[in-house]
Structure formats: C-alpha cells, structure tokens
Amino acid sequence: MTLPSILLGEGSIAAAIQLAIAPVFLLTGIAGLLNVMATRLSRVIDRARTIEHEWSGFTDKARTLALREFRYLELRRRVCSWSINFCTAAALLICFVIVTLFVDEIISTDMKLLASLLFILAMLALTGGLTCFLREVYLATHTITFDPTQFE
Secondary structure, X not given: OOHHHHHHXXXXXXXXXXXXXXXXXXXXXXXXXXXXHHHHHHHHHHHHHHHHHHHHXXXXXXXXXXXXXXXXXXXXXXXXXXXXXXXXXXXXXXXXXXXXXXXXXXXXXXXXXXXXHHHHHHHHHHHHHHHHHHXXXXXXXXXXXXXXXXXX
16 A cells, blocks of 8 residues: 555545544533633632631631531532543543544544444543533532622
8 A cells, every 4th residue: 555545545544534523623622611610620629728718717607607618619529520520531532532533544444333332432421521510500509698788
C-alpha cells in the first residue's frame, strides 16, 4: 500500500478523520460541561470554607443555620463530584471511540461494534453526569434561604 492510497483510498486516514469529527465536537461540549461543573464545585468548597472560617463568630442561631447549610453544601459537593466523574468517563469513552474509528480505518478491521458499544457507554455516562448536574442545580436553588429582614 503506497502513501497516497493510505491517505485517500480504502482504510484512509482522511476517512478516519471524517468519522472522528462528530465525536471531537462532542468532546468539546463535554469539556464545556466539565468547566461549568468544576466551577460550581469550587464555589461550593469556597462557601464551606467561609462557613468554617467564620464559625467562631456565629451566634447559636447562626450556627444552627450554618450547620444546615454546611450539610447541603456537603451533599452538593458529592453530587458535583459524581457529575464530574461521569462526564470525565464519557469523555474518555469518546476518546476510545475515536481511537477505535482510526484503528478500524487504518488496518481495515471490523471494529464498528466496539465503537458502537463505546459510544453507547459514553452516552450513558454523559446522561449520568447531566442527571447529577441537574440534581446539584436543584439542590442549589431549593436549599438556599434568604432572610430579607436582615437588611432592614
């Protein structure tokens, strides 16, 4: 097999690149999600550290409220972590899909079933990550309490 036939013919790198375009765009989207989730996780951690730092100056009532918030922050932290884990697993699986597509094209094997299974697993992992993300957003919006009287 000559170089031009590898690049342009059956089992070509160009064909593999064409097949890998959609998964690469999916990787870009997952990277964006991971960025959002990592930012949310860091905000949760920052808030928990603020509560820890200010704990000694709290009144008993404030400590009760802070302890409640701290428990929700811990739950949010765990859900964020799971979301990041699922989405990272999805990204890794997509990378394996891309590698499988290249190997399939270059050495002319039939790895379409493996690529399909890896893609299905990636979608399941992404679904898990998005579900956890949705749960964390729900917790963030439904566990916060505002006391407007404190500004009067």
